[in-house]
Amino acid sequence: MQFSSSLCRGRLLRRYKRFLADVIYQDNPLTLHCPNTGKMTGCAEPGWAVYFSTSDNPKRKYAHTWELVENHHGDFICVNTARANQLVAEALELQRIPQLAQYADIKAEVRYGNEGSRIDFLLSGGDEPDCYVEVKSVTLLEEREGERAGQGYFPDTKSERAQKHVRELIHCVNSGQRAVLLFCVLHTGIERISPASHLDPAYGALVAEAVGAGVECLAWRAEISPEGMTLVQALPFEIHGI
Structure with missing residues (x-):
C-alpha cells in the first residue's frame, strides 16, 4: 500500500x-x-x-x-488506525496470508452476530466454512519486567468494544463457522503479540476462551516507511500463563 x-x-x-x-x-x-x-x-x-x-x-x-x-x-x-483494514484487504486480495489464501470472495463490513456488530472481512468461496476475520490494529510496545524485548499488546486500555468482538467470534465458531482474530501490527519494533490482560483482564480472559473454543489468532507485522506499508511478516501470538 x-x-x-x-x-x-x-x-x-x-x-x-x-x-x-x-x-x-x-x-x-x-x-x-x-x-x-x-x-x-x-x-x-x-x-x-x-x-x-x-x-x-x-x-x-x-x-x-x-x-x-x-x-x-x-x-x-x-497511528492512523484505518490503515490496518486497508493493509489486510490488500494482503487478502494478493493472498499474502497463507492461512486465508484459499477464499475467492472477500466482503468488508458485513453485519453479523448477536450484538449488532460488523465483521471486518467475511471470506467465502473456499472448501472450508465461511471465515469471519476481525482485524485489530496493534501499536502498544511495552518493556515490562521479566519480559523479552519487542513484546506488543492489544488493547492499549480497557475496551468493551474489543470484548464484544471476541464474544461474537466465539459465537461464530460455536455455530460451525470459522473465525479469525487478526492482529495487524503497525509498530516495527514489535516482535510478538499477547492480549493485554494487565490492562483489560476481561479481554485477556475472553481471548483465552476464544482460543479454547477454536477461534484462530494470527499476527502480521507491516513494513512501514514514509513511502508506504505492506504486511510482510507473521509474528508469534502468545497468551501468557497458558
Whole structure:
C-alpha cells in the first residue's frame, strides 16, 4: 500500500482532544487531524518525528492527517488506525496470508452476530466454512519486567468494544463457522503479540476462551516507511500463563 501523496515530516508538540495534534513543520506550527481515538501509549511523545498526509478537499477543517510517528529507537509506528483494514484487504486480495489464501470472495463490513456488530472481512468461496476475520490494529510496545524485548499488546486500555468482538467470534465458531482474530501490527519494533490482560483482564480472559473454543489468532507485522506499508511478516501470538 503506497500513500496517495508524499508524506511531510514535522516534530510533534502535543496531541490533545483525541483528534488533534500540533506539530512544527518548516519552523511553523501546524494542527493535524489525529485519526486515532485510543490512548496511543508510546506513540505520541513530544519531539518525535511525525509524518502526515495532505488532502485537497476544501471542505475539510484540517487538511493534514497524522499517519506515522518515528520513536527514539527509529521504529516507525502507524497511528492512523484505518490503515490496518486497508493493509489486510490488500494482503487478502494478493493472498499474502497463507492461512486465508484459499477464499475467492472477500466482503468488508458485513453485519453479523448477536450484538449488532460488523465483521471486518467475511471470506467465502473456499472448501472450508465461511471465515469471519476481525482485524485489530496493534501499536502498544511495552518493556515490562521479566519480559523479552519487542513484546506488543492489544488493547492499549480497557475496551468493551474489543470484548464484544471476541464474544461474537466465539459465537461464530460455536455455530460451525470459522473465525479469525487478526492482529495487524503497525509498530516495527514489535516482535510478538499477547492480549493485554494487565490492562483489560476481561479481554485477556475472553481471548483465552476464544482460543479454547477454536477461534484462530494470527499476527502480521507491516513494513512501514514514509513511502508506504505492506504486511510482510507473521509474528508469534502468545497468551501468557497458558
